[in-house]
Every structure is written in C-alpha cells, then in structure tokens.
Amino acid sequence: MTTSLRDAARRFTGGALTAFLSPSTRLLGLGEPTHGVEAFLELRNEVFRHLVEHEGYRSIAIESDCLAALAVDAYVTDGTGTLDGVMSGGFSHGFGASPANRELIGWMRAYNQQRPPHERLRFYGFDGPLEMTGPAGPRPALTAPHHYLAAHLDLAWSRESLDELFGSDERWTNPAAMMDPTQSLGRTPEAKELRLVADDLRALLTAHAPHLTAATSPDEWWRADLHARTAAGLLRYHAGMADTAPTRIGTLMCLREAMMADNLDAIVGREARRGPTLAFAHNRHLQRDKSHMHFAGLPLQWWSAGAIIGTHLGDRYAFAATTFGARGSDVPPSDTLEGLLSTLPHARAVIDPARLAAALDRKLTPRLPADHTYFSLDPATTDQTDAIVFVKDI
Template identity: 75%
Template structure:
C-alpha cells in the first residue's frame, strides 16, 4: 500500500465524505455496487442521519417505485397504518424486506415526531413502477392525473373513455411480456391513443399551473406532476416492450433511467427551499459515465440517471461510488483498486478519487468479480466520482 493511498483515505463518517463535496451540492448520489447486501443500506442510514443532523438535508430518495413510495412517505409523515404496512406497500424490487430500509422508515418517523412540520423528513422513490419482469399498467398514474385535472378543468375525454382504452390491467402486465413482445399491449391502437391523451393531459397540467396550484396546493400539484411523469413514462416503456427488434432491451434501459432522472430533478426542485437530497441506488444508476451490462447476449450501454440529472444541474450533483473488498472466497487481486484498498487499516473508508487514481498508476487492472451481480470500480472513470466509499469485507 503506497503512502499516497493511505493519505487519501479516512475512516468512514458522514463528515469525512461531505468534506470531499462541493458546497453547492443539492443532490448527493450514494451508490452501491450490488443489491441485497445490508452493509450498504446500513451505511446509507448512518450517512443520512449525519446529513440530517449536521448538513441540512430533509429528504432521501431510493431506487424504488415512485408511486409505491407514497405509502412509505405517508408513514414517515405520521400517517395511519403500521410500519409493517409501509414496508409491504411502500417499496418495489423486494426492498421492503431489507432490515436497513425498515430502520430508515422507523428513524425518519421518530425524527418527524419531534420537529416542526417545515423540518419533517420526506421519503421518495425515484424509479418508475417497473420490475425486472415488466412494468405496471398505466391505470393508476393516468387516472389519478385525469381525476386531478377533471376537478378543475373541462376535459375533452370522459373517464369512461379512458377506462375503455386502458382495458384490464392484465393486458399490460402479462408475466411473459419481457421475453415475448407479442404479449405486450404497448403498441395497440388503444395504447397509441392513450399516449396522445397522456401527453395532452400533461400539457394541460403545465399550462394551468398557476390556477391549479392556487385551487389545490403546491403539494397536490407536485403529486399531479408525479402522476403525469409516470403515466407518460410507462406508456413509452410499454411501447418499447412491444418492439420486436432484437435491440429492444437497450431502449428499456435508457427509458428507465430517463424516468429516474426526471423524478430526481423534480425532487430537487421541490426540496430546494428545504435542503439538499440524498439519493441511494446502484452505482450504475448514479455514475456520471455511461453504464453497461451484458444481457441476452448483447453488450448494452446507456446514460445513467446520475449522468442525465448531472448534465441538467451541473455541480449541484455529487456522486459517491461504493465498493468492497472480500466477499467470502471472492478476494480482489492486488493490482485492482479493490485489492489496493483492502490493505487500508479501516474496515470502512472514504477515499479521495483523484488521489486514488494517481496512486493506481498508468495501467491498473479492473477487478473481475466472481458474482455477476457486482459491478467493480472502473479504474478509467474513478476520478469522475466525488468520493469513493470502501467496505473491506461483506
């Protein structure tokens, strides 16, 4: 271990991480290199408590269904229902089973019970209503947007027309849709009409923003915007699911991260008067560089949500990449970034990426993990992160 890497590393703490960030940061992305390992959401919880107590943060956004998260946020705000209910209904992708996520909601609600309403914490999901095997029907988002507008504007469509075009949800959510485009309703004549309606409703929402905000509330108008983004995003995603081209998986990836980026930008705007936002997701969704993966015999590349939102808000976005050393028999080779970091004396460390890049030398090797679900650090792009967080063993 070179002296330069030791000098670049500090034992993990919230303060050690934020010391590496620009004071202009409004959105801090904390990545994780793999899902399902509690060490990373536990680290996130520790960081979030520090950010709330010392840095003025008032919200956190997770890689989870943006509509399901409304149930989790209602619990955090002190609403009726149990923590078990919030965990069951407030997360997607199985994340409701995470003890660290459970502790996050418990702590946020307890915090909110002892602070003024203006200082209460908010919980967001920033993913679309998507799972690996498909996407939700657009009914919930589109009808919620319609009902909001219909309460204050004369619309050209009836609710019955909308329901008729949507049809049963099963036509949108068949379990074989991901592998069989013919099962998808995304390019039917009804779906095409729904995309036009969703676009027109979204335009009406924007055009009547002053009236609608005054007639309802800023929070209600923001929620309508969430439904609008989700409805239009889902209909685009379903159209891509119906594509019969062998390249259909690429658009699914960039459409998903596009929805993520739009949601993050909306969260940052909403939270601007209250404080910065912490976002937690896989490194591949938050890094500034192109993400990539091997899937269905193809090498897919797309711009992540972090890259997209970073291009919009500039240096108000900061990204901390997280990685680890050993996982059972999977031990990193000495010449890789993870191998070099494993010699640090800290069980968890925060490292200055620029100094780490210098210490790695001109031709560092990239770790090849035994587990395909883990994305190792790319030596060529480490210096594009604002911080690196290293966990020696998981």
C-alpha cells in the same frame, strides 16, 4: 506507495465523506455495488443521519417505485398508516423486507414527530413502477391526474372512455411480454391514444398550475404531476417492450434511466427551498460515465440517471461510489482497485479519487464479478466520482 495511498484515504464517517463534496451540492448520489447487502444500507442510514443533523438535508430518494413511495412518505411525515403496512406495500424490488430500510423509516418517523411540517424529512422513490417481470399497467398512474383535473376543468375524456382504452389490466402486466415483444400492448392503437392523453393531461397541469395550486395545494398538484409523469413514462416503456428491433433491451434501459432522471429532477425542484437530497441506488444508476453490459450476446450501452441529471445540475450533483473487498471466498486480486484498497487499515474508508490517481504507479485491471449481481468499479473512470466509499469485508 503505501504512504501515498493512505494519504488518499480516511476512516469512513459521514463528515469525512461530505468533506469531499462541493458546498453547492443539491443532490448527492450514494451508490451501492450490489443489492441485498445490509452493510451498504446501514452505511446509507449513517450517512443520511449525518446529512440531516449537520448538513441541512431534508429528504432521501431511493431506487424504488415512485408511486408506492407516496405511502411511505405519508407515514414518515404525518404518521398515516403503520410501519408494517408501508414496509409491505411502499417499496418495490423486495426492498421492504430489509431491516435497514425498516430502521430508516422508523428513524425518519421519530425525527419528524416533534417538528413542524416545513422541517420534516421526506421520503421519495425515484424508480418507475417497474419490476423484473415487467412494468405496471398505466391505469392507476393515468387516472389519478385525470381525477384531479376533472374536479376543476372540463376534460375531453371521460373516465369511461379511458377505461375502454385501458381494457384488462392483466394484459398490460403479462410477464411473457418481457422477452417476447409480440405479447406487449405497447404499440396498439389504444396504447398510442393513451400516450396522447398522458401528454395532454401533463400539459393541462402545467398550463393551469396557478389555478390548480390555489384551488388545492402545491403538494396535491405535485402528486398529480408525479402520476402524470409516471403514466407517460410507463406508456413509453410499454411501447419499448413492443419493439422487435435487436436494440430493444438497450432501449428499455435508456427509458428506465430517463424516468429516474425526470423523477430526481422533480424532487430537487420540490426540495429547493428546504435543503439538499440524498439519492441512494445501485452505482450503475448514479454514475457519470456510460454504462456497458452484454445481454444475450449483444453489447449494450446507456447513460445512467446520474449522468443525465448531472448534465442539468452541473456541480450541484455529486456522486460517491461504493465498493467492497472480500465477500466470503470472493477475494479481489491484488491488481484490482478493490484489491489495492483492501491493503488500507480501515474496515470502512472514504477515498479521494484525485489523490488515489496520483498514488497509482501501475494500471489496475477491472475486478471480474463472482456473480451477475455485482458490477465492479472501472478503475479507468474513478476520476468521474467525487468520492469512493470502501467496505473491506461484507
């Protein structure tokens, strides 16, 4: 058993990880089992450097606000702004405070400084403008494509008419709406009208793309489309916030994953001629199997962004899940996947899921998380990963 398990594992390096991946991979999802642990972000940085220097990758997308990330991308590609500024304003979920994220952005900027534009690394966020307290208001996302289109087309809506529909921004971001659907504006007549406007603006962007890209640039068109896509997603999410059905929270999870998948799809399309993309997020956002959770006594199920984008990309999508052994007094039992992997000699290892399955002579039980921030890997679904990265002690 020990020899077979060791045959399934290698000491972790970027090259050891990519050896498990298909040469056709265009999007590599690298998951983390919990947020806020620098060891996983440092590992991601190491992987990304290897991918850039040896595998032709030219972009990274992380679980952060897709619109805020535009400022980070402008800094790493062209030096616009300052490192302090983009770390404080270019990330959501508090991720800008991470030293490893700061190291990543600094390294990307340094890498790009001596390279022509077509070789420069790009930075993306692929989450929506969503925080635990609720979604952002739709005004910034919707007015950006309106302004872009109004410079070239006659539109049916003026900026003043949109402002009347938006009303007060504070009403859209009322934190009470997160738990009380009656506090949400998402299904008011004004919100429904804005959803139609967002849909029509996106259609105009598509219909007039040849003229618009020639009059501006492909990059400006892409940013306008990103804003329009985000506006439509936000308005759908606000409508979900106003839902009074028991399935409300599950619906919101589905809508968020769909927004993430749409963003990843657009990123892969934009980067198609430049190279593959690394996507970094929680395992639950990138896994291929269905996600499960109990919330307020209700069983919830939803498909992740990785599962959704995987249906589009097929074998061009690869997923590497990350997990860990000990975290202080939280030591995994020996009958769990993490307990078994803790017997490996490597402080960090990459495991072949197929060889791991062949090495098992007993059924493993899922690890019970010590707190709500961590979701353990399900041993029954490891066959849906392309690789497992294991960190023995965090």
